[in-house]
Amino acid sequence: MQYFPLFTDLNQRRVIVVGGGEVAERKVELMLRANPLLTLIAPELSPRLQALQQAQALDWRQQSLSLESEPSWHADARLVVMATNDARLNREWALRLEAQGVLVNVVDDPDACNVITPAMVDRGKLLVAISSAGAAPVLASQLRAEIEQSLPASSAELMEFVAGRREQVKQALPANRRAEFWRQFFALNGRGFSKNTQANFDRTMAEDKALNAGELWLMDAEIEPNLLPIAALEVLAKLDCVISVLPLNGALNDWVRRDASRVTEMSESTIENELSVGKRLLFITDEQQLKFLKERFSQARTIQTGQISPSS
Known part of the structure; x- marks a missing residue:
């Protein structure tokens, strides 16, 4: 860089x-x-x-x-x-x-x-900056044009809408679930403001109970991170905590949400408490402990090379 x-x-x-x-x-x-x-x-x-x-x-x-x-x-x-x-x-x-x-x-x-x-895409509070460090300004310009097309002009108005409701979300949802709330909102609403934006916000807020359901994910420590499926990257980006005795592989550590906590152990009772308040956990351990955790927590799902297990 x-x-x-x-x-x-x-x-x-x-x-x-x-x-x-x-x-x-x-x-x-x-x-x-x-x-x-x-x-x-x-x-x-x-x-x-x-x-x-x-x-x-x-x-x-x-x-x-x-x-x-x-x-x-x-x-x-x-x-x-x-x-x-x-x-x-x-x-x-x-x-x-x-x-x-x-x-x-x-x-x-x-x-x-x-x-x-840099080359910029300006949508009010949303600003995308692209730089090639002067090496390839034409490429930076092309990327800007692509992003311009993906962000409607009304994205600026959407940013104002979102900014005006952050406090409401802060009061309504626990800290560990707010990011997921906004992911769900943007998935429903899209990147622009429309006559349906308020209704989309209200609908997402009404579904907050579903958003508060905790998740336990399991992964074998022997898995090569580069072989994980795309769906696993989405899971890693939403985690609240990773439990692993060994330090995370460099690529895996990059894919896990930056503010997710990293710990080396967690008791069963703590796992239950964390899940009860909507936390998303990933256990990376050996095959023997994975088997125990699957039996102890029937709702646990597994991340494997090529796939992730369906929800029970």
């Missing part, structure tokens, strides 16, 4: 774009979507940037930046975007800015940046 994906809040933070041409236009229009305090530094502006300045969407400092300019021009900047047509000027100031701990992006020169702007 060359770049770590990290979202930053630019709302009412100072962003400076150096440059006033078409290249700067693209960056300015992108940045304005994050509602920053945006300042342009350029001797003159393109017609589009002039219109934005006249609409008071940004401030304009009418000046030419040079290598001899005083550093005070970026004193309060959270982010600086170098978008001039002078590559040497862009690079030199990028080095100076980085040395002072400023986030800096240089247009069309990823090697000079300490932050880059």
